[in-house]
Amino acid sequence: MRTYTIALAGNPNTGKSTLFNALTGLKQHTGNWSGKTVNLARGYYEYQDTRFQFIDLPGTYSLFSNSADEEVARDYIIFEKPDVTLLVLDSTALERSLNLALQVLEMTDRVIVCLNLMDEAKKKGIKIDARKLAKDLGVPVIPISARNNEGLDILSEQLLLMCTGQTTTMPYRMKYNEEMEAQIARLESELRDIFGSEYPARWLAIRLLDGDQKLIATLKSRLSASQKGGITFGTAKALGSSNSHHSC
Ligand SMILES: Nc1nc2c(ncn2[C@@H]2O[C@H](COP(=O)(O)OP(=O)(O)OP(=O)(O)O)[C@@H](O)[C@H]2O)c(=O)[nH]1
Ligand SMILES: [Mg+2]
Known part of the structure:
Protein backbone atom coordinates (compact mmCIF):
# COMPACT_ATOMS: atom_id res chain seq x y z
CA MET A 1 0.00 0.00 0.00
CA ARG A 2 1.36 3.39 -0.94
CA THR A 3 2.02 5.76 2.00
CA TYR A 4 1.79 9.53 1.64
CA THR A 5 3.03 11.99 4.24
CA ILE A 6 0.81 14.83 5.41
CA ALA A 7 2.20 17.58 7.67
CA LEU A 8 -0.27 19.45 9.87
CA ALA A 9 0.74 23.10 10.17
CA GLY A 10 -1.03 26.08 11.68
CA ASN A 11 -1.15 28.65 14.45
CA PRO A 12 -1.20 27.33 18.04
CA ASN A 13 -4.61 26.20 19.25
CA THR A 14 -6.28 25.78 15.84
CA GLY A 15 -7.07 22.10 16.40
CA LYS A 16 -4.17 20.38 14.62
CA SER A 17 -3.80 17.70 17.29
CA THR A 18 -7.58 17.29 17.52
CA LEU A 19 -7.65 16.62 13.76
CA PHE A 20 -4.60 14.36 14.07
CA ASN A 21 -6.36 12.35 16.79
CA ALA A 22 -9.66 12.22 14.89
CA LEU A 23 -7.97 10.77 11.81
CA THR A 24 -5.31 8.53 13.34
CA GLY A 25 -7.19 7.37 16.44
CA LEU A 26 -4.20 8.36 18.57
CA LYS A 27 -4.28 10.56 21.62
CA GLN A 28 -1.92 13.42 21.03
CA HIS A 29 -2.28 15.92 23.88
CA THR A 30 -4.84 18.65 23.18
CA GLY A 31 -6.15 21.45 25.33
CA ASN A 32 -7.22 25.03 25.35
CA TRP A 33 -3.83 26.66 25.69
CA SER A 34 -1.06 27.15 23.18
CA GLY A 35 2.29 25.48 22.71
CA LYS A 36 1.32 21.92 23.58
CA THR A 37 2.78 20.09 20.63
CA VAL A 38 6.54 20.26 20.96
CA ASN A 39 7.76 17.06 19.37
CA LEU A 40 6.60 15.60 16.10
CA ALA A 41 3.91 13.02 16.69
CA ARG A 42 3.34 10.56 13.85
CA GLY A 43 0.18 8.63 13.18
CA TYR A 44 -1.37 6.63 10.38
CA TYR A 45 -4.74 6.65 8.70
CA GLU A 46 -6.04 4.48 5.88
CA TYR A 47 -8.48 5.76 3.30
CA GLN A 48 -9.51 3.95 0.10
CA ASP A 49 -6.50 1.62 -0.06
CA THR A 50 -4.14 4.49 0.65
CA ARG A 51 -2.11 5.05 3.80
CA PHE A 52 -1.53 8.57 5.07
CA GLN A 53 1.22 9.27 7.57
CA PHE A 54 0.32 12.41 9.55
CA ILE A 55 2.96 14.57 11.21
CA ASP A 56 1.64 16.93 13.89
CA LEU A 57 3.92 19.98 13.62
CA PRO A 58 4.21 22.50 16.48
CA GLY A 59 1.84 25.46 16.20
CA THR A 60 3.50 28.69 15.04
CA TYR A 61 2.51 32.20 13.98
CA SER A 62 5.19 32.35 11.32
CA LEU A 63 7.89 30.19 9.77
CA PHE A 64 10.99 32.31 10.09
CA SER A 65 13.78 31.50 12.54
CA ASN A 66 12.24 33.17 15.58
CA SER A 67 11.96 30.06 17.74
CA ALA A 68 12.81 26.37 17.83
CA ASP A 69 9.17 25.55 17.03
CA GLU A 70 9.22 27.71 13.91
CA GLU A 71 12.46 26.13 12.76
CA VAL A 72 11.15 22.61 13.33
CA ALA A 73 7.96 23.30 11.37
CA ARG A 74 9.75 25.16 8.58
CA ASP A 75 12.57 22.62 8.22
CA TYR A 76 10.04 19.82 8.03
CA ILE A 77 8.16 21.46 5.17
CA ILE A 78 11.31 22.45 3.26
CA PHE A 79 13.63 19.51 3.87
CA GLU A 80 11.30 16.55 4.47
CA LYS A 81 8.92 17.64 1.71
CA PRO A 82 5.61 16.15 2.82
CA ASP A 83 3.23 15.15 0.02
CA VAL A 84 0.74 17.67 1.40
CA THR A 85 1.03 20.42 3.98
CA LEU A 86 -2.35 20.60 5.64
CA LEU A 87 -2.80 24.09 6.94
CA VAL A 88 -5.26 24.18 9.83
CA LEU A 89 -6.83 27.61 10.30
CA ASP A 90 -9.16 28.88 13.02
CA SER A 91 -12.37 29.96 11.25
CA THR A 92 -13.21 32.28 14.14
CA ALA A 93 -9.96 34.25 13.70
CA LEU A 94 -9.14 33.89 10.05
CA GLU A 95 -7.21 37.12 9.60
CA ARG A 96 -4.78 36.04 12.34
CA SER A 97 -4.03 32.84 10.37
CA LEU A 98 -3.51 34.35 6.96
CA ASN A 99 0.02 35.56 7.68
CA LEU A 100 1.17 31.98 8.23
CA ALA A 101 -0.94 30.77 5.30
CA LEU A 102 0.83 33.16 2.90
CA GLN A 103 4.21 31.97 4.15
CA VAL A 104 3.33 28.31 3.60
CA LEU A 105 2.03 29.11 0.11
CA GLU A 106 5.47 30.59 -0.70
CA MET A 107 7.16 27.36 0.41
CA THR A 108 5.21 24.68 -1.41
CA ASP A 109 2.41 24.31 -3.91
CA ARG A 110 1.11 21.15 -2.24
CA VAL A 111 -1.14 22.80 0.30
CA ILE A 112 -4.68 22.15 1.48
CA VAL A 113 -6.33 24.64 3.80
CA CYS A 114 -8.70 23.40 6.53
CA LEU A 115 -11.09 25.93 7.98
CA ASN A 116 -11.42 24.32 11.41
CA LEU A 117 -13.78 25.22 14.28
CA MET A 118 -16.60 25.82 11.80
CA ASP A 119 -19.06 24.95 14.58
CA GLU A 120 -17.73 27.86 16.65
CA ALA A 121 -17.77 30.17 13.63
CA LYS A 122 -21.41 29.28 12.97
CA LYS A 123 -22.31 29.96 16.60
CA LYS A 124 -20.67 33.37 16.32
CA GLY A 125 -22.47 34.14 13.07
CA ILE A 126 -19.23 34.19 11.07
CA LYS A 127 -19.73 33.22 7.43
CA ILE A 128 -16.76 32.28 5.27
CA ASP A 129 -16.95 31.85 1.50
CA ALA A 130 -14.66 28.82 1.21
CA ARG A 131 -14.90 28.76 -2.59
CA LYS A 132 -13.84 32.38 -2.91
CA LEU A 133 -11.00 31.83 -0.46
CA ALA A 134 -9.86 28.77 -2.44
CA LYS A 135 -9.86 30.87 -5.59
CA ASP A 136 -7.92 33.68 -3.93
CA LEU A 137 -5.36 31.39 -2.27
CA GLY A 138 -5.12 29.06 -5.29
CA VAL A 139 -5.41 25.86 -3.22
CA PRO A 140 -8.33 23.72 -1.95
CA VAL A 141 -10.11 25.08 1.13
CA ILE A 142 -12.20 22.64 3.20
CA PRO A 143 -14.47 23.71 6.08
CA ILE A 144 -14.27 21.18 8.94
CA SER A 145 -15.00 20.72 12.61
CA ALA A 146 -12.31 18.33 13.84
CA ARG A 147 -13.86 17.96 17.30
CA ASN A 148 -17.17 16.86 15.77
CA ASN A 149 -15.69 14.78 12.94
CA GLU A 150 -17.36 17.04 10.37
CA GLY A 151 -15.93 17.49 6.89
CA LEU A 152 -13.31 14.78 7.35
CA ASP A 153 -14.52 12.67 4.41
CA ILE A 154 -14.28 15.58 2.00
CA LEU A 155 -10.87 16.38 3.45
CA SER A 156 -9.69 12.77 3.01
CA GLU A 157 -10.87 12.82 -0.60
CA GLN A 158 -8.96 16.04 -1.28
CA LEU A 159 -5.83 14.62 0.36
CA LEU A 160 -6.04 11.58 -1.89
CA LEU A 161 -6.55 13.72 -5.00
CA MET A 162 -3.56 15.91 -4.20
CA CYS A 163 -1.28 13.02 -3.21
CA THR A 164 -2.07 11.20 -6.45
CA GLY A 165 -1.44 14.30 -8.54
CA GLN A 166 -5.06 14.84 -9.52
CA THR A 167 -5.25 18.35 -8.09
CA THR A 168 -3.31 21.23 -9.51
CA THR A 169 -2.81 24.34 -7.44
CA MET A 170 -1.78 27.92 -8.14
CA PRO A 171 -0.67 29.17 -4.72
CA TYR A 172 -0.97 32.89 -4.17
CA ARG A 173 2.51 34.44 -4.10
CA MET A 174 3.07 37.92 -2.78
CA LYS A 175 4.62 40.44 -5.16
CA TYR A 176 7.23 42.84 -3.81
CA ASN A 177 8.35 46.15 -5.30
N1 LIG B 1 -15.46 23.88 19.05
C1 LIG B 1 -14.42 23.26 18.53
N2 LIG B 1 -13.29 23.15 19.23
C2 LIG B 1 -12.24 22.54 18.67
C3 LIG B 1 -12.29 22.00 17.35
N3 LIG B 1 -11.08 21.46 17.07
C4 LIG B 1 -10.32 21.65 18.16
N4 LIG B 1 -11.00 22.27 19.13
C5 LIG B 1 -10.52 22.66 20.48
O1 LIG B 1 -9.49 23.62 20.33
C6 LIG B 1 -8.52 23.47 21.37
C7 LIG B 1 -7.13 23.36 20.78
O2 LIG B 1 -7.03 22.16 20.05
P1 LIG B 1 -5.62 21.42 19.78
O3 LIG B 1 -5.95 20.27 18.90
O4 LIG B 1 -4.91 21.14 21.03
O5 LIG B 1 -4.86 22.57 18.98
P2 LIG B 1 -3.39 22.51 18.35
O6 LIG B 1 -3.49 23.23 17.05
O7 LIG B 1 -2.88 21.11 18.30
O8 LIG B 1 -2.56 23.39 19.39
P3 LIG B 1 -0.93 23.45 19.51
O9 LIG B 1 -0.42 22.05 19.64
O10 LIG B 1 -0.71 24.30 20.69
O11 LIG B 1 -0.43 24.13 18.28
C8 LIG B 1 -8.94 22.24 22.16
O12 LIG B 1 -9.65 22.67 23.30
C9 LIG B 1 -9.86 21.50 21.21
O13 LIG B 1 -10.83 20.70 21.85
C10 LIG B 1 -13.52 22.12 16.62
O14 LIG B 1 -13.66 21.72 15.48
N5 LIG B 1 -14.53 22.79 17.27
MG1 LIG C 1 -1.17 20.30 19.15
Whole structure:
Protein backbone atom coordinates (compact mmCIF):
# COMPACT_ATOMS: atom_id res chain seq x y z
CA MET A 1 0.00 0.00 0.00
CA ARG A 2 1.36 3.39 -0.94
CA THR A 3 2.02 5.76 2.00
CA TYR A 4 1.79 9.53 1.64
CA THR A 5 3.03 11.99 4.24
CA ILE A 6 0.81 14.83 5.41
CA ALA A 7 2.20 17.58 7.67
CA LEU A 8 -0.27 19.45 9.87
CA ALA A 9 0.74 23.10 10.17
CA GLY A 10 -1.03 26.08 11.68
CA ASN A 11 -1.15 28.65 14.45
CA PRO A 12 -1.20 27.33 18.04
CA ASN A 13 -4.61 26.20 19.25
CA THR A 14 -6.28 25.78 15.84
CA GLY A 15 -7.07 22.10 16.40
CA LYS A 16 -4.17 20.38 14.62
CA SER A 17 -3.80 17.70 17.29
CA THR A 18 -7.58 17.29 17.52
CA LEU A 19 -7.65 16.62 13.76
CA PHE A 20 -4.60 14.36 14.07
CA ASN A 21 -6.36 12.35 16.79
CA ALA A 22 -9.66 12.22 14.89
CA LEU A 23 -7.97 10.77 11.81
CA THR A 24 -5.31 8.53 13.34
CA GLY A 25 -7.19 7.37 16.44
CA LEU A 26 -4.20 8.36 18.57
CA LYS A 27 -4.28 10.56 21.62
CA GLN A 28 -1.92 13.42 21.03
CA HIS A 29 -2.28 15.92 23.88
CA THR A 30 -4.84 18.65 23.18
CA GLY A 31 -6.15 21.45 25.33
CA ASN A 32 -7.22 25.03 25.35
CA TRP A 33 -3.83 26.66 25.69
CA SER A 34 -1.06 27.15 23.18
CA GLY A 35 2.29 25.48 22.71
CA LYS A 36 1.32 21.92 23.58
CA THR A 37 2.78 20.09 20.63
CA VAL A 38 6.54 20.26 20.96
CA ASN A 39 7.76 17.06 19.37
CA LEU A 40 6.60 15.60 16.10
CA ALA A 41 3.91 13.02 16.69
CA ARG A 42 3.34 10.56 13.85
CA GLY A 43 0.18 8.63 13.18
CA TYR A 44 -1.37 6.63 10.38
CA TYR A 45 -4.74 6.65 8.70
CA GLU A 46 -6.04 4.48 5.88
CA TYR A 47 -8.48 5.76 3.30
CA GLN A 48 -9.51 3.95 0.10
CA ASP A 49 -6.50 1.62 -0.06
CA THR A 50 -4.14 4.49 0.65
CA ARG A 51 -2.11 5.05 3.80
CA PHE A 52 -1.53 8.57 5.07
CA GLN A 53 1.22 9.27 7.57
CA PHE A 54 0.32 12.41 9.55
CA ILE A 55 2.96 14.57 11.21
CA ASP A 56 1.64 16.93 13.89
CA LEU A 57 3.92 19.98 13.62
CA PRO A 58 4.21 22.50 16.48
CA GLY A 59 1.84 25.46 16.20
CA THR A 60 3.50 28.69 15.04
CA TYR A 61 2.51 32.20 13.98
CA SER A 62 5.19 32.35 11.32
CA LEU A 63 7.89 30.19 9.77
CA PHE A 64 10.99 32.31 10.09
CA SER A 65 13.78 31.50 12.54
CA ASN A 66 12.24 33.17 15.58
CA SER A 67 11.96 30.06 17.74
CA ALA A 68 12.81 26.37 17.83
CA ASP A 69 9.17 25.55 17.03
CA GLU A 70 9.22 27.71 13.91
CA GLU A 71 12.46 26.13 12.76
CA VAL A 72 11.15 22.61 13.33
CA ALA A 73 7.96 23.30 11.37
CA ARG A 74 9.75 25.16 8.58
CA ASP A 75 12.57 22.62 8.22
CA TYR A 76 10.04 19.82 8.03
CA ILE A 77 8.16 21.46 5.17
CA ILE A 78 11.31 22.45 3.26
CA PHE A 79 13.63 19.51 3.87
CA GLU A 80 11.30 16.55 4.47
CA LYS A 81 8.92 17.64 1.71
CA PRO A 82 5.61 16.15 2.82
CA ASP A 83 3.23 15.15 0.02
CA VAL A 84 0.74 17.67 1.40
CA THR A 85 1.03 20.42 3.98
CA LEU A 86 -2.35 20.60 5.64
CA LEU A 87 -2.80 24.09 6.94
CA VAL A 88 -5.26 24.18 9.83
CA LEU A 89 -6.83 27.61 10.30
CA ASP A 90 -9.16 28.88 13.02
CA SER A 91 -12.37 29.96 11.25
CA THR A 92 -13.21 32.28 14.14
CA ALA A 93 -9.96 34.25 13.70
CA LEU A 94 -9.14 33.89 10.05
CA GLU A 95 -7.21 37.12 9.60
CA ARG A 96 -4.78 36.04 12.34
CA SER A 97 -4.03 32.84 10.37
CA LEU A 98 -3.51 34.35 6.96
CA ASN A 99 0.02 35.56 7.68
CA LEU A 100 1.17 31.98 8.23
CA ALA A 101 -0.94 30.77 5.30
CA LEU A 102 0.83 33.16 2.90
CA GLN A 103 4.21 31.97 4.15
CA VAL A 104 3.33 28.31 3.60
CA LEU A 105 2.03 29.11 0.11
CA GLU A 106 5.47 30.59 -0.70
CA MET A 107 7.16 27.36 0.41
CA THR A 108 5.21 24.68 -1.41
CA ASP A 109 2.41 24.31 -3.91
CA ARG A 110 1.11 21.15 -2.24
CA VAL A 111 -1.14 22.80 0.30
CA ILE A 112 -4.68 22.15 1.48
CA VAL A 113 -6.33 24.64 3.80
CA CYS A 114 -8.70 23.40 6.53
CA LEU A 115 -11.09 25.93 7.98
CA ASN A 116 -11.42 24.32 11.41
CA LEU A 117 -13.78 25.22 14.28
CA MET A 118 -16.60 25.82 11.80
CA ASP A 119 -19.06 24.95 14.58
CA GLU A 120 -17.73 27.86 16.65
CA ALA A 121 -17.77 30.17 13.63
CA LYS A 122 -21.41 29.28 12.97
CA LYS A 123 -22.31 29.96 16.60
CA LYS A 124 -20.67 33.37 16.32
CA GLY A 125 -22.47 34.14 13.07
CA ILE A 126 -19.23 34.19 11.07
CA LYS A 127 -19.73 33.22 7.43
CA ILE A 128 -16.76 32.28 5.27
CA ASP A 129 -16.95 31.85 1.50
CA ALA A 130 -14.66 28.82 1.21
CA ARG A 131 -14.90 28.76 -2.59
CA LYS A 132 -13.84 32.38 -2.91
CA LEU A 133 -11.00 31.83 -0.46
CA ALA A 134 -9.86 28.77 -2.44
CA LYS A 135 -9.86 30.87 -5.59
CA ASP A 136 -7.92 33.68 -3.93
CA LEU A 137 -5.36 31.39 -2.27
CA GLY A 138 -5.12 29.06 -5.29
CA VAL A 139 -5.41 25.86 -3.22
CA PRO A 140 -8.33 23.72 -1.95
CA VAL A 141 -10.11 25.08 1.13
CA ILE A 142 -12.20 22.64 3.20
CA PRO A 143 -14.47 23.71 6.08
CA ILE A 144 -14.27 21.18 8.94
CA SER A 145 -15.00 20.72 12.61
CA ALA A 146 -12.31 18.33 13.84
CA ARG A 147 -13.86 17.96 17.30
CA ASN A 148 -17.17 16.86 15.77
CA ASN A 149 -15.69 14.78 12.94
CA GLU A 150 -17.36 17.04 10.37
CA GLY A 151 -15.93 17.49 6.89
CA LEU A 152 -13.31 14.78 7.35
CA ASP A 153 -14.52 12.67 4.41
CA ILE A 154 -14.28 15.58 2.00
CA LEU A 155 -10.87 16.38 3.45
CA SER A 156 -9.69 12.77 3.01
CA GLU A 157 -10.87 12.82 -0.60
CA GLN A 158 -8.96 16.04 -1.28
CA LEU A 159 -5.83 14.62 0.36
CA LEU A 160 -6.04 11.58 -1.89
CA LEU A 161 -6.55 13.72 -5.00
CA MET A 162 -3.56 15.91 -4.20
CA CYS A 163 -1.28 13.02 -3.21
CA THR A 164 -2.07 11.20 -6.45
CA GLY A 165 -1.44 14.30 -8.54
CA GLN A 166 -5.06 14.84 -9.52
CA THR A 167 -5.25 18.35 -8.09
CA THR A 168 -3.31 21.23 -9.51
CA THR A 169 -2.81 24.34 -7.44
CA MET A 170 -1.78 27.92 -8.14
CA PRO A 171 -0.67 29.17 -4.72
CA TYR A 172 -0.97 32.89 -4.17
CA ARG A 173 2.51 34.44 -4.10
CA MET A 174 3.07 37.92 -2.78
CA LYS A 175 4.62 40.44 -5.16
CA TYR A 176 7.23 42.84 -3.81
CA ASN A 177 8.35 46.15 -5.30
CA GLU A 178 10.24 46.20 -8.59
CA GLU A 179 13.71 46.51 -7.09
CA MET A 180 13.09 43.69 -4.63
CA GLU A 181 11.58 41.48 -7.35
CA ALA A 182 14.67 42.05 -9.52
CA GLN A 183 16.94 40.96 -6.66
CA ILE A 184 14.74 37.95 -5.92
CA ALA A 185 14.84 36.93 -9.61
CA ARG A 186 18.63 37.17 -9.74
CA LEU A 187 19.20 35.15 -6.60
CA GLU A 188 16.44 32.72 -7.52
CA SER A 189 18.12 31.82 -10.78
CA GLU A 190 21.50 31.35 -9.03
CA LEU A 191 19.84 29.07 -6.49
CA ARG A 192 18.13 27.09 -9.25
CA ASP A 193 21.49 26.55 -10.92
CA ILE A 194 22.82 25.03 -7.72
CA PHE A 195 19.89 23.20 -6.20
CA GLY A 196 17.71 22.53 -9.25
CA SER A 197 14.22 21.87 -7.95
CA GLU A 198 15.47 20.47 -4.62
CA TYR A 199 14.25 23.54 -2.70
CA PRO A 200 11.66 26.24 -3.50
CA ALA A 201 14.02 28.76 -5.09
CA ARG A 202 11.84 31.86 -4.77
CA TRP A 203 11.13 31.25 -1.10
CA LEU A 204 14.80 30.53 -0.45
CA ALA A 205 15.84 33.71 -2.28
CA ILE A 206 13.46 35.79 -0.15
CA ARG A 207 14.74 34.21 3.07
CA LEU A 208 18.36 34.76 2.06
CA LEU A 209 17.65 38.40 1.15
CA ASP A 210 16.10 38.75 4.59
CA GLY A 211 19.43 37.52 6.02
CA ASP A 212 18.00 34.43 7.72
CA GLN A 213 21.29 33.27 9.24
CA LYS A 214 19.83 30.16 10.85
CA LEU A 215 18.44 28.97 7.54
CA ILE A 216 21.79 29.64 5.87
CA ALA A 217 23.53 27.61 8.61
CA THR A 218 21.02 24.75 8.21
CA LEU A 219 21.48 24.72 4.44
CA LYS A 220 25.26 24.69 4.77
CA SER A 221 25.26 21.85 7.26
CA ARG A 222 22.80 19.83 5.17
CA LEU A 223 24.89 20.35 2.08
CA SER A 224 28.15 19.42 3.77
CA ALA A 225 26.50 16.32 5.25
CA SER A 226 25.18 15.25 1.86
CA GLN A 227 28.44 15.94 0.06
CA LYS A 228 30.64 14.58 2.86
CA GLY A 229 33.71 16.42 1.59
CA GLY A 230 32.16 19.83 2.20
CA ILE A 231 30.13 22.26 0.15
CA THR A 232 31.09 23.08 -3.40
CA PHE A 233 32.55 26.41 -4.42
CA GLY A 234 29.38 27.42 -6.29
CA THR A 235 27.15 26.61 -3.36
CA ALA A 236 29.33 28.45 -0.89
CA LYS A 237 29.33 31.45 -3.21
CA ALA A 238 25.54 31.51 -3.52
CA LEU A 239 24.99 31.11 0.20
CA GLY A 240 27.68 33.72 0.85
CA SER A 241 26.14 36.01 -1.74
CA SER A 242 23.10 36.41 0.50
CA ASN A 243 25.22 38.56 2.75
CA SER A 244 25.89 41.03 -0.03
CA HIS A 245 22.12 41.46 -0.44
CA HIS A 246 21.65 41.54 3.30
CA SER A 247 21.06 45.24 3.64
CA CYS A 248 18.04 45.46 1.34
N1 LIG B 1 -15.46 23.88 19.05
C1 LIG B 1 -14.42 23.26 18.53
N2 LIG B 1 -13.29 23.15 19.23
C2 LIG B 1 -12.24 22.54 18.67
C3 LIG B 1 -12.29 22.00 17.35
N3 LIG B 1 -11.08 21.46 17.07
C4 LIG B 1 -10.32 21.65 18.16
N4 LIG B 1 -11.00 22.27 19.13
C5 LIG B 1 -10.52 22.66 20.48
O1 LIG B 1 -9.49 23.62 20.33
C6 LIG B 1 -8.52 23.47 21.37
C7 LIG B 1 -7.13 23.36 20.78
O2 LIG B 1 -7.03 22.16 20.05
P1 LIG B 1 -5.62 21.42 19.78
O3 LIG B 1 -5.95 20.27 18.90
O4 LIG B 1 -4.91 21.14 21.03
O5 LIG B 1 -4.86 22.57 18.98
P2 LIG B 1 -3.39 22.51 18.35
O6 LIG B 1 -3.49 23.23 17.05
O7 LIG B 1 -2.88 21.11 18.30
O8 LIG B 1 -2.56 23.39 19.39
P3 LIG B 1 -0.93 23.45 19.51
O9 LIG B 1 -0.42 22.05 19.64
O10 LIG B 1 -0.71 24.30 20.69
O11 LIG B 1 -0.43 24.13 18.28
C8 LIG B 1 -8.94 22.24 22.16
O12 LIG B 1 -9.65 22.67 23.30
C9 LIG B 1 -9.86 21.50 21.21
O13 LIG B 1 -10.83 20.70 21.85
C10 LIG B 1 -13.52 22.12 16.62
O14 LIG B 1 -13.66 21.72 15.48
N5 LIG B 1 -14.53 22.79 17.27
MG1 LIG C 1 -1.17 20.30 19.15
